[in-house]
Amino acid sequence: MKSLSASHEPTLKALLESMRDGLWQSTDLLDACFSSIDSKDNPAAQVYTKRFDRAARAEAAAADRLKAGGVPAGELSGLPIALKAIFDVAGEVTHSGSRGWQAAAGQDALVVSRLRRAGAVITGHTNMTEFAYSGLGLNPHYGTPDNPLAPGRIPGGSSSGAAVAVAQGMAAAAIGTDTGGSVRIPAAFCGLVGFKPSQQRIPRDGTFPLSDSLDSIGPIARSVDCCARLDAVLSGSHFQPRAPTALKGRRYVVPSDYMLDGMDETIARAFSRSLKTLRDAGASIIEAPAPVLLTLSELMEGGGFTAAESYFVHRQSLVDHGDQYDPRVRSRIERGAALSAADYLELLRRRRERKKQADEWLRDYDGLLSPTVPVVPPQMEELTSDEQYARLNLLILRNPTVANLLDLCAITLPNHGPDELPGGLMLIGRNGSDEALLRQAQAIEAVL
Numbered sequence: 001m002k003s004l005s006a007s008h009e010p011t012l013k014a015l016l017e018s019m020r021d022g023l024w025q026s027t028d029l030l031d032a033c034f035s036s037i038d039s040k041d042n043p044a045a046q047v048y049t050k051r052f053d054r055a056a057r058a059e060a061a062a063a064d065r066l067k068a069g070g071v072p073a074g075e076l077s078g079l080p081i082a083l084k085a086i087f088d089v090a091g092e093v094t095h096s097g098s099r100g101w102q103a104a105a106g107q108d109a110l111v112v113s114r115l116r117r118a119g120a121v122i123t124g125h126t127n128m129t130e131f132a133y134s135g136l137g138l139n140p141h142y143g144t145p146d147n148p149l150a151p152g153r154i155p156g157g158s159s160s161g162a163a164v165a166v167a168q169g170m171a172a173a174a175i176g177t178d179t180g181g182s183v184r185i186p187a188a189f190c191g192l193v194g195f196k197p198s199q200q201r202i203p204r205d206g207t208f209p210l211s212d213s214l215d216s217i218g219p220i221a222r223s224v225d226c227c228a229r230l231d232a233v234l235s236g237s238h239f240q241p242r243a244p245t246a247l248k249g250r251r252y253v254v255p256s257d258y259m260l261d262g263m264d265e266t267i268a269r270a271f272s273r274s275l276k277t278l279r280d281a282g283a284s285i286i287e288a289p290a291p292v293l294l295t296l297s298e299l300m301e302g303g304g305f306t307a308a309e310s311y312f313v314h315r316q317s318l319v320d321h322g323d324q325y326d327p328r329v330r331s332r333i334e335r336g337a338a339l340s341a342a343d344y345l346e347l348l349r350r351r352r353e354r355k356k357q358a359d360e361w362l363r364d365y366d367g368l369l370s371p372t373v374p375v376v377p378p379q380m381e382e383l384t385s386d387e388q389y390a391r392l393n394l395l396i397l398r399n400p401t402v403a404n405l406l407d408l409c410a411i412t413l414p415n416h417g418p419d420e421l422p423g424g425l426m427l428i429g430r431n432g433s434d435e436a437l438l439r440q441a442q443a444i445e446a447v448l
Contacts (some may be wrong), residue, residue, distance in 0.1 A: 004032040004080075004169035012079055012226040015172055019067070019078050026063040026078030029172065030056055030121055033080045036169040045143035047161045047170060049085055050092060051124040056080070059121040066119075074119030075229065075239055082171035084162045085125035086132060087112055088206035096208045097130040097158070099141045100317065100324040109206025111175065111217055111234050118233045123171050126161030130326045132177055132210045133310065133333065134158055135185045135397040138383060140326050149191050149422050153377035156186035156396070163190040163220050173221035173230055179210045179306060181372075181400025183218040184412040188372040188424025191414045193445070194220045195227040195438070196400075198409045198431045202234045209313055213305040213351070214404040224411070224441045231438070244443035245436070248282030250366045252427075255290040259370040259399045266416075267423045271371045274415045274425045274448060278369075281447045285369070292357045292406070298350055299405050303335035305351075308344050311336025328389060351405065355431070358406040362430050367440060370399050372412040372424030399426065409434045411441045415448050 004010050018024040034051070041047045063078035083089065086096045088105035089112055095101050108116065115122065127142050129135075137157030138144045145160055147153040148167040155164050159176030163186035166174050176183045178196040187194025195218045202217040209215060219230035225241075232239035254260070254275070263271070275285050299305070310333045322330060339347075362368065373396050383389045403410035408428050415425040427444065429437035 004029065004036065004172065010169070010172065011223045012076070012172060012221065012229050015079060016077075026060040026121060027057070029078060030060040030080050030123070033123055033170050033172070040168050040170065042143065042146070045145050046127050047145045047164045047168065048082070048124045049095065049127050049142050049161070052089070052092070052122055056121050056123050059116070063119055063121065074117060075233055076115065077119030079120055079172045080123045081115060081120040082123045082126050082162055082165045082174040083112065084128050084159050084174070084176045086128060086177055086208045087175065089122065089125070092125065094208055095125075096132065097128040097139050097141065098325070100321045105206070107206070110203050112206065114233050114236060115175070120233075126159075126165050126174060128160055128162070129158035129182075130329045131208070131310065131314070131333070132158040132179060132182055133306070133329045134393055135181050135400070136383065136389070136393050137186060144380065147189060147377050149189075150377055153379050153421075154189065154383070156189035156377065158182040159186050159220065163187050163192055163194070166190070166192055166220055166222065173219055173226055175230070175234070176218060176220055177207060177210070178216045178218050178400075178404065179214045180397045180404050183220055184372055184400045184410065184424070184426065185396060187220045188412045188414075189377045189422055191416065191422045192220055192222060193224055193227050193411065193413055194218065195231060195411045196403055196409060197231060197235070197434050199407055201409075201434055202231075209309070211306040211309040213309060216404065224413070224438060224445045227411070228438045228442075231434070242439055244446060245439040246282075247278060247443050247447065250283045250440065251364070252278070252283055252285055252367050252369045253290075253362075253365040254285055254287045254369050255293055256287045257289055258293040259402065261374070262395060263371060263374045264376060266376050266420055267371050267374055270415050270417065270420060270423055271425065275369070277447055278444065286365070290361065292354055292361055293402065295354060296402065296405055299347060299354065302339050302343065303332060305347060307332060307336035308339045308347070309336070328386065355406050358408065359430055362408075367437065368428040370426050370428070372426040373399060376421035376423055403428050407431050409437050411437060413441060413445050413448060
């Protein structure tokens with residue numbers, strides 16, 4: 001049995017070309033993914049919480065039959081794609097990492113329908129932080145998947161299983177959600193690419209909400225091209241291969257405060273090396289203060305949008321079966337009860353101002369560069385105390401959350417050396433500049 005993770009270049013483009021040339025069939029790809037799950041998934045620390053064996057095998061067989069019959073294939077035809085357990089799949093329970101939600105979905109989430117129409121093979125639901133409310137990836141109900149690049153360390157969250165599935169060859173790519181970095185953090189910690197689009201780009205129908213103001217849907221995959229292909233399907237557009245944007249003459253800003261605070265030695269070294277590589281490729285790197293970033297704490301007071309909006313969703317469930325919640329998640333949701341309607345309206349007003357301020361500031365640049373996370377993946381044992389959990393969660397979420405609070409698009413790229421722990425380089429662009437950001441990210445990926 002061939003292994004997907006051991007393939008020479010298991011990008012979506014390479015896999016599609018291999019199927020076109022007859023080197024793989026879709027059923028082969030699915031068998032390779034399921035074989036990796038069988039051999040690597042740990043029932044005590046699950047990557048997949050539910051495999052869709054019967055449906056996936058039917059989808060893979062259909063893709064092979066259509067190809068054999070000369071029927072034009074969809075853009076993702078035959079590719080095995082995993083879903084965070086936050087997306088509705090008809091007939092399956094959208095548990096969102098919890099044990100208390102048991103009703104099966106009546107229909108697919110809109111993004112799942114789009115994936116199916118494009119010919120994707122949906123492999124199953126992957127593990128996640130309960131209700132997506134943490135950037136660390138821990139889950140007391142289904143266990144926490146181990147970091148595939150750094151055993152004994154966290155995978156990052158909340159889309160933990162999604163990233164581990166891709167890194168371990170259990171799927172060709174995965175779809176997650178990102179409220180404060182939940183796509184980009186696990187992608188960075190698992191050595192992958194993760195893309196958070198401008199929020200309005202991808203509809204969230206059939207996606208269990210954490211924060212209506214901040215939630216975005218995005219892909220985790222092995223390359224920028226992979227993410228661009230998935231983004232096209234998710235956003236309802238048509239994928240067109242584009243040449244990477246030339247880096248010569250590009251102007252990138254690096255905030256001289258906030259996002260560089262608290263970097264550990266490994267992350268600082270990788271970030272400095274990445275900036276030098278971009279300068280050598282002809283890009284201009286400008287370090288400048290970013291006053292708007294220093295105001296973001298105002299948008300997180302009392303738990304901010306995430307606490308207020310998640311409490312709205314969970315307020316009755318907490319009464320009915322709050323004892324089944326992860327206590328660390330429950331305590332964060334319950335903070336929303338203390339936020340009044342006036343507090344919430346003030347948050348909305350302030351955010352409108354900050355979004356406008358950020359957009360005006362970024363007009364002078366092609367994008368913002370920073371470490372995706374300021375530290376390498378912590379060891380599991382570092383998170384046993386609630387104090388350490390809270391401190392590291394806030395630190396790891398800090399940089400990615402910038403893009404959510406200010407409604408920007410952002411992508412993380414691997415930038416660690418062969419003997420270094422993973423971290424990631426993040427590129428942030430203005431709202432609505434998603435396609436330009438992806439082209440620039442391809443160019444950056446090529447030189448890193």
